[in-house]
Amino acid sequence: MERVNFQEIEKKWQLKFSSQKLYNSKGKKFYCLEMFPYPSGKIHMGHVRNYTIGDVVARYKFMKGFNVLHPMGWDAFGLPAENASKQNNLHPKKWTNQNIVTMKTQLKMLGLSIDWDLEISTCDKDYYKHQQEIFIDFFNEGLVSRKETYVNWDPIEKTVLANEQVIDGKGWRSNAVVERKKLSQWFFNITKFSNQLLNDLDNLDGWPEKVKLMQKNWIGKSYGSEINFKIEKNKDEVKIFTTRPDTIFGASFLALSIDHPLSKNFKDKKDFQKFQEECNKTGTTEEALANAEKIGFDTGLFALHPLIKNKKIPIFFANFVLMDYGSGAIFGCPAHDQRDFDFAKKYKLEIIRVVSDGDTQKDLTEAYTGAGKMINSDFLNGLDVDQAKKKIIQEIENRKLGKRQTLFRLKDWGISRQRYWGCPIPMIYLEDGSVVPVDKSELPVELPDDIDLNSKGNPLESHPKWKFTKHKSSGKKAIRETDTLDTFVDSSWYFLRFCSPEHKSSPFDIKKVDYWMPVDQYIGGIEHAILHLLYSRFFSKGLAKCKKNFSLSEPFKNLFTQGMVCHESYKDIKGNWLYPDEVEKLDPKTVVKRDDKSKVKVGPPESMSKSKKNTIDPEKMIKEYGADAVRWFILSDSPPEKDVQWSDTGVASANKFLQKIWNLNILISNRKENRVTKNVEEKFVANINTYVDKVDKSIENFRFNVSIANFYEIYNFIKDYLSSEISNKVLSENIIKIMKLMIPFAPHLSNECLELFKCKNVNKWPEIDKNKIIDEINFAVQINGKTRDIIKIQRGLGEKEIKDIIRKNSKAKKFLENNDIFKTIFVQNKIINFIIRNK
RNA sequence: GCCCUCGUGGUGAAAUUGGUAGACACAAAGGACUUAAAAUCCUUGCCCUUUUGGGAGUGCCAGUUCGAGUCUGGCCGAGGGCACCA
Numbered sequence: 001m002e003r004v005n006f007q008e009i010e011k012k013w014q015l016k017f018s019s020q021k022l023y024n025s026k027g028k029k030f031y032c033l034e035m036f037p038y039p040s041g042k043i044h045m046g047h048v049r050n051y052t053i054g055d056v057v058a059r060y061k062f063m064k065g066f067n068v069l070h071p072m073g074w075d076a077f078g079l080p081a082e083n084a085s086k087q088n089n090l091h092p093k094k095w096t097n098q099n100i101v102t103m104k105t106q107l108k109m110l111g112l113s114i115d116w117d118l119e120i121s122t123c124d125k126d127y128y129k130h131q132q133e134i135f136i137d138f139f140n141e142g143l144v145s146r147k148e149t150y151v152n153w154d155p156i157e158k159t160v161l162a163n164e165q166v167i168d169g170k171g172w173r174s175n176a177v178v179e180r181k182k183l184s185q186w187f188f189n190i191t192k193f194s195n196q197l198l199n200d201l202d203n204l205d206g207w208p209e210k211v212k213l214m215q216k217n218w219i220g221k222s223y224g225s226e227i228n229f230k231i232e233k234n235k236d237e238v239k240i241f242t243t244r245p246d247t248i249f250g251a252s253f254l255a256l257s258i259d260h261p262l263s264k265n266f267k268d269k270k271d272f273q274k275f276q277e278e279c280n281k282t283g284t285t286e287e288a289l290a291n292a293e294k295i296g297f298d299t300g301l302f303a304l305h306p307l308i309k310n311k312k313i314p315i316f317f318a319n320f321v322l323m324d325y326g327s328g329a330i331f332g333c334p335a336h337d338q339r340d341f342d343f344a345k346k347y348k349l350e351i352i353r354v355v356s357d358g359d360t361q362k363d364l365t366e367a368y369t370g371a372g373k374m375i376n377s378d379f380l381n382g383l384d385v386d387q388a389k390k391k392i393i394q395e396i397e398n399r400k401l402g403k404r405q406t407l408f409r410l411k412d413w414g415i416s417r418q419r420y421w422g423c424p425i426p427m428i429y430l431e432d433g434s435v436v437p438v439d440k441s442e443l444p445v446e447l448p449d450d451i452d453l454n455s456k457g458n459p460l461e462s463h464p465k466w467k468f469t470k471h472k473s474s475g476k477k478a479i480r481e482t483d484t485l486d487t488f489v490d491s492s493w494y495f496l497r498f499c500s501p502e503h504k505s506s507p508f509d510i511k512k513v514d515y516w517m518p519v520d521q522y523i524g525g526i527e528h529a530i531l532h533l534l535y536s537r538f539f540s541k542g543l544a545k546c547k548k549n550f551s552l553s554e555p556f557k558n559l560f561t562q563g564m565v566c567h568e569s570y571k572d573i574k575g576n577w578l579y580p581d582e583v584e585k586l587d588p589k590t591v592v593k594r595d596d597k598s599k600v601k602v603g604p605p606e607s608m609s610k611s612k613k614n615t616i617d618p619e620k621m622i623k624e625y626g627a628d629a630v631r632w633f634i635l636s637d638s639p640p641e642k643d644v645q646w647s648d649t650g651v652a653s654a655n656k657f658l659q660k661i662w663n664l665n666i667l668i669s670n671r672k673e674n675r676v677t678k679n680v681e682e683k684f685v686a687n688i689n690t691y692v693d694k695v696d697k698s699i700e701n702f703r704f705n706v707s708i709a710n711f712y713e714i715y716n717f718i719k720d721y722l723s724s725e726i727s728n729k730v731l732s733e734n735i736i737k738i739m740k741l742m743i744p745f746a747p748h749l750s751n752e753c754l755e756l757f758k759c760k761n762v763n764k765w766p767e768i769d770k771n772k773i774i775d776e777i778n779f780a781v782q783i784n785g786k787t788r789d790i791i792k793i794q795r796g797l798g799e800k801e802i803k804d805i806i807r808k809n810s811k812a813k814k815f816l817e818n819n820d821i822f823k824t825i826f827v828q829n830k831i832i833n834f835i836i837r838n839k
Numbered sequence: 840g841c842c843c844u845c846g847u848g849g850u851g852a853a854a855u856u857g858g859u860a861g862a863c864a865c866a867a868a869g870g871a872c873u874u875a876a877a878a879u880c881c882u883u884g885c886c887c888u889u890u891u892g893g894g895a896g897u898g899c900c901a902g903u904u905c906g907a908g909u910c911u912g913g914c915c916g917a918g919g920g921c922a923c924c925a
Binding site for chain 1: 844847905923924
């Protein structure tokens with residue numbers, strides 16, 4: 001049999017794909033978008049998976065008659081470019097552009113149906129110019145503000161570190177202990193939309209429930225109360241926020257953030273400074289704070305309990321209270337909150353139970369956070385927690401001790417980055433201290449190329465020619481903002497730019513956006529479930545506020561989050577990571593190093609990453625097995641939302657199967673006519689129609705692994721018909737249907753096969769007669785819930801007819817004889833269950 | 840630590856609203872073809888039984904139901920996110 005030269009046919013069809021687009025001007029619009037890649041060097045298997053899934057959707061929708069927008073671009077600003085340029089002494093722009101060229105070539109090798117005329121790159125000044133415009137619009141609309149916040153500071157490199165650059169509390173290059181440093185930075189006021197971002201989740205029917213839940217928890221709306229505590233021998237008051245006002249009678253201390261206004265009174269005290277230094281050793285991430293030991297500083301002050309006469313409780317500063325949540329102060333109720341419990345144990349504070357867990361005699365070993373009746377709580381006694389919450393809030397409001405309050409966990413979005421390779425923030429500082437936007441006519445504020453990457457900190461700081469400027473309208477001297485924007489800003493509106501990438505006068509052509517948006521299917525990694533998606537949602541809402549004719553409130557109608565591509569990892573005797581290429585599998589349990597045959601330790605499959613060297617190069621795989629085989633395998637092995645394990649034998653078998661498909665097509669095209677029996681042909685067509693229906697459904701449901709299993713079944717099915725009494729006409733008509741179904745999965749081979757049969761209307765999805773599908777089904781016969789027989793019946797048979805069949809001829813017959821049928825459960829087209837007992 | 844998700848053969852997995860558990864494939868073992876190998880094809884795949892047949896079985900423990908991989912509660916294990924990686 002003729003071998004397929006996959007490389008040759010792929011080259012041929014890729015040339016055609018490059019000019020063929022997915023537009024059907026008469027069809028309904030369909031915007032298919034995959035998260036655009038960061039140009040890090042070469043594409044990785046995660047990209048292959050993401051873009052193959054997207055390509056299946058785009059090609060499928062196109063074949064179904066939709067007018068499909070399927071663009072691609074580059075999330076081109078970011079930290080790795082700066083790191084790489086320091087290592088290789090290569091300018092970030094050059095490094096990035098080289099990577100884009102490489103990756104674009106590689107993506108084309110996959111045979112993706114992308115309209116490359118729409119390509120955009122976020123580091124392109126034609127792109128970020130518009131981003132600066134949007135920033136200024138947001139600024140004018142009151143959606144931008146300046147606040148102080150903490151950053152990771154490397155005291156040796158004199159630079160701000162990203163969280164990933166902090167390893168065990170130390171700088172990744174300098175190894176210096178990282179300090180927390182306060183900086184004044186720019187913020188998008190995303191919290192202005194907290195309620196809207198939360199409530200609109202309910203309208204996103206096309207989003208996975210888990211992503212919506214994660215966003216909901218991230219926004220974190222909680223109901224509680226503000227309570228004022230008077231300080232003894234002092235005129236000050238401390239305002240606290242709590243979600244558990246019901247536990248107020250169990251309060252045994254107040255804890256304040258070290259940034260609480262009250263800290264000013266202590267700033268000159270040496271032991272407080274020491275405490276502050278101690279706190280600044282913990283990182284800036286929530287995880288670090290949560291895991292850090294709870295420490296406090298006793299102010300020596302006491303607060304007066306608002307509801308218990310003459311009760312005084314101590315006031316502490318504590319590292320686990322955050323200034324940006326609530327009022328930066330809490331009351332501690334150790335009996336019913338684990339953090340408070342740990343704190344109370346450490347500082348020997350009172351532990352008063354106010355919610356009964358049933359046994360109130362024995363000492364608590366941990367906080368009790370469950371439900372129960374109130375005790376030791378004066379007028380709340382006997383109520384359950386929810387009732388007590390309502391009553392106490394009412395009481396607090398009546399006595400003017402505080403008020404009911406709703407709070408969000410969501411924080412404003414800090415967008416300042418002390419880095420070079422990002423979009424410049426279009427703001428200037430005037431001599432008189434005022435801060436104003438750059439005049440729009442001067443945009444873009446272009447990133448200068450001539451920078452010294454080896455300078456300490458942000459290179460823009462040490463670029464006087466760029467940094468010193470003038471305010472256009474007043475002519476006053478000014479200094480540019482040297483911070484650049486968080487790269488999440490770049491990706492918060494790129495999907496809008498894709499609708500009209502050439503548009504010059506504004507970020508997008510509103511008519512085009514009106515037509516194409518929202519994105520009908522957005523596809524990307526689950527790791528973006530919160531930040532990127534939330535920020536993009538915020539952008540839509542922000543733009544709607546700035547632009548009168550912009551009405552889009554949610555950018556992504558349907559969302560699909562795919563799983564990761566995994567591979568086992570290998571370590572040699574010395575503990576060095578090895579690439580899969582460097583090892584050899586002698587048998588499933590023995591793996592050795594290829595060169596010296598020394599033992600290799602095999603790690604569990606985990607997400608492919610450069611640091612663990614458990615990566616497989618897609619380009620190498622494409623060259624060895626063909627793009628269709630790589631696409632085929634990446635879709636076949638796991639459902640797309642789950643992780644998939646890369647397997648070389650898997651891709652090899654995909655390649656073999658595609659070869660068999662080609663052979664089958666050749667056999668059919670060369671087949672000698674046989675005798676024809678009408679029944680045989682009808683049964684054949686009915687089966688094919690059933691398969692077409694199945695594949696269609698599995699694509700609609702994103703069950704691409706099931707689609708592929710169907711193709712294996714179809715192959716086994718058709719192969720058996722080659723020698724049966726069926727005409728060549730019927731065979732070729734039906735193999736054409738199947739090859740069309742395969743286009744989204746293996747576009748090169750299926751087009752080649754369709755060409756073999758001189759097929760016209762290649763890109764039209766096969767239509768089937770729904771009346772001509774298999775209507776025989778397997779029906780389970782159960783006795784007392786146990787399956788005793790499976791009978792083949794016509795779809796739609798009633799209970800009586802089925803009982804007759806069973807009585808006449810069934811393995812279950814013997815169970816029914818000599819027994820009373822006590823009850824019968826009948827489910828049409830599924831099962832019948834006889835509940836019997838002995839006579 | 841907090842939030843979310845997922846646990847089905849040796850492996851990846853399949854299984855409308857609860858209704859045939861293991862489709863389809865990978866790997867393995869045995870066989871056919873071949874001088875041989877490759878390629879290809881066939882068979883097998885938990886326990887008892889020669890077969891017929893019967894039993895156990897979807898991470899673990901309970902529960903609801905005629906019937907649970909699917910629903911509920913608890914436990915154990917793995918993965919993702921935690922605001923400056925993208």
